[in-house]
Amino acid sequence: MQTNYKTALTDELLSWPGVTVQPHRFGGIEFLFNGKEIGHLHGDHLVDLLLSKSRRDELIADGRAKEHHIYPESGWVSVYMRSEADVHNAVEILRAKYEHMKIRR
Numbered sequence: 001m002q003t004n005y006k007t008a009l010t011d012e013l014l015s016w017p018g019v020t021v022q023p024h025r026f027g028g029i030e031f032l033f034n035g036k037e038i039g040h041l042h043g044d045h046l047v048d049l050l051l052s053k054s055r056r057d058e059l060i061a062d063g064r065a066k067e068h069h070i071y072p073e074s075g076w077v078s079v080y081m082r083s084e085a086d087v088h089n090a091v092e093i094l095r096a097k098y099e100h101m102k103i104r105r
Contacts, residue, residue: 005081006044012091033101047079047090
């Protein structure tokens with residue numbers, strides 16, 4: 001039986017203090033911390049999030065993220081979830097951004 005990646009990701013993020021979810025303006029859902037976007041999910045398999053250029057470049061070089069599917073030169077990255085390991089990877093990347101946002105608030 002295939003895991004529902006969207007549900008697994010959503011359940012995890014909503015277990016973090018202060019995280020909420022709402023519809024994303026370009027479809028899908030976005031995860032927020034104190035009203036600021038952590039990242040968003042298109043469909044069941046594509047996570048997009050904005051990072052610093054250095055963090056973006058590091059994740060792409062490590063193969064943990066891809067250039068954004070529409071804006072490849074931006075600070076945005078895309079993370080495709082095709083396995084449970086991919087979901088775990090997406091959660092780790094989103095968690096690092098969430099922790100950074102907590103420090104900055």
